[in-house]
Amino acid sequence: MVNSPQETLNDLFAALSDQTRRAILSQLLENDQTVKQVAEPHAISMAMISKHLQILGRAGLVRQIKRGREKICQLEPDALFVASRWMQGFGQFEDQNLDALEGTLLDLGLIEADEG
Amino acid sequence: MVNSPQETLNDLFAALSDQTRRAILSQLLENDQTVKQVAEPHAISMAMISKHLQILGRAGLVRQIKRGREKICQLEPDALFVASRWMQGFGQFEDQNLDALEGTLLDLGLIEADEG
DNA sequence: ATGATAGTCAACCATATGGTTAATAGTCCA
DNA sequence: TGGACTATTAACCATATGGTTGACTATCAT
Known part of the structure; x- marks a missing residue:
């Protein structure tokens, strides 16, 4: 299911419209982080962080690589x-x-x- | 009620996350338009266009100037x-x-x- | 004054979003 | 093997969003 260009922009801008997600992007700009590490500075549940990362992933902004029981999150600034x-x-x-x-x-x- | 920088970005990106609103911005890039003219290319109600323009206004992307019974919409690209x-x-x-x-x-x- | 036109508001609907807690699936390790 | 740890899913709640229709206000033109 390849998204249309319009849907791509929808997902992109929607992903950027939340401060927590923008903060996550800033964190990942510094270095790659596990989901746990991503969650640390934020006063919300891991479940919510997981959802935010999904949204960022759908927008193509973040990639996740499984490593053991952890998942490394990487920025995809392109x-x-x-x-x-x-x-x-x-x-x-x-x-x-x-x-x-x-x-x-x-x-x-x-x-x-x-x-x- | 001055918005925080974060809220400003929230509103901005949220405003950009809808194709109809992005299309409206493109229209206004060409020339200023009344609400009616803005609505014309879109298959949705005037009421909805009015709402979209509100959201674009809240984001600081569009200004509206009343002229008689019409309202002229102008792009604010800054x-x-x-x-x-x-x-x-x-x-x-x-x-x-x-x-x-x-x-x-x-x-x-x-x-x-x-x-x- | 009357009617047509431009635009907004209110009420409503369905769906998405940001948030929670609890349960579950994998993985590591002693 | 069993427990601790990492991460996602499920169920739920409140609110926002994109959409509708219909009522309403304001203005223009005859």
């Missing part, structure tokens, strides 16, 4: 790029300039094409 | 910048690199400041 790209359609703010820049940079060979 | 900025905290994806690169390129004279 998913954010999709959302960022969508936003760049809305000209006036500075990212747009960066977007325009990308083509130039590719031409100049200063960056690599990594179309996800 | 709000997107807040969300975009938040995303840029997540280093690994290329915007960040582009951002860092921009200064270098300016130094090299390969691009002009604030180019379109």
Whole structure:
């Protein structure tokens, strides 16, 4: 079941619309963590953390790798790029300039094409 | 009642998590529209469009100006910048690199400041 | 004044979400 | 083997959301 681009954006933005989930992403930016470790700073149940991680997983923002009885959670920041790209359609703010820049940079060979 | 930064991001991302609302933003990117005009391409009731516009308004993405019996809806793209900025905290994806690169390129004279 | 038009509000429905606690499935280890 | 630990699932609750229809307010035009 491959999601449509619209559904992908729905899931992405919905995943980002909760502070706990954004905090989890920040934690995972520092380093990979087990579910337990992810839960630690938050005053909510493990069950809820598990659900949040599911939502982040559905959005493609977090990957989980089973290791023994633990599960390692890793950030997948490329998913954010999709959302960022969508936003760049809305000209006036500075990212747009960066977007325009990308083509130039590719031409100049200063960056690599990594179309996800 | 000033929203906390977290609540601001909640509202922003939640507003973006619905395709109808994203479509409305795209419409308003083209030109300002009355509520009626906003509703036209969508197969849902005016009441629902009104609600969507409320949510977009709460997120700071759309402003409404009353003109006679109509209400003109205008895009406020600066709000997107807040969300975009938040995303840029997540280093690994290329915007960040582009951002860092921009200064270098300016130094090299390969691009002009604030180019379109 | 009357009617048509633009927009919002209220009541309602179904479903999703953030949260809980309790139960369950795996895994590690003494 | 049995207990401790990690993580998910199930059942439940309250609230929010996307949607409807119908009533209502305000404005425009004849």
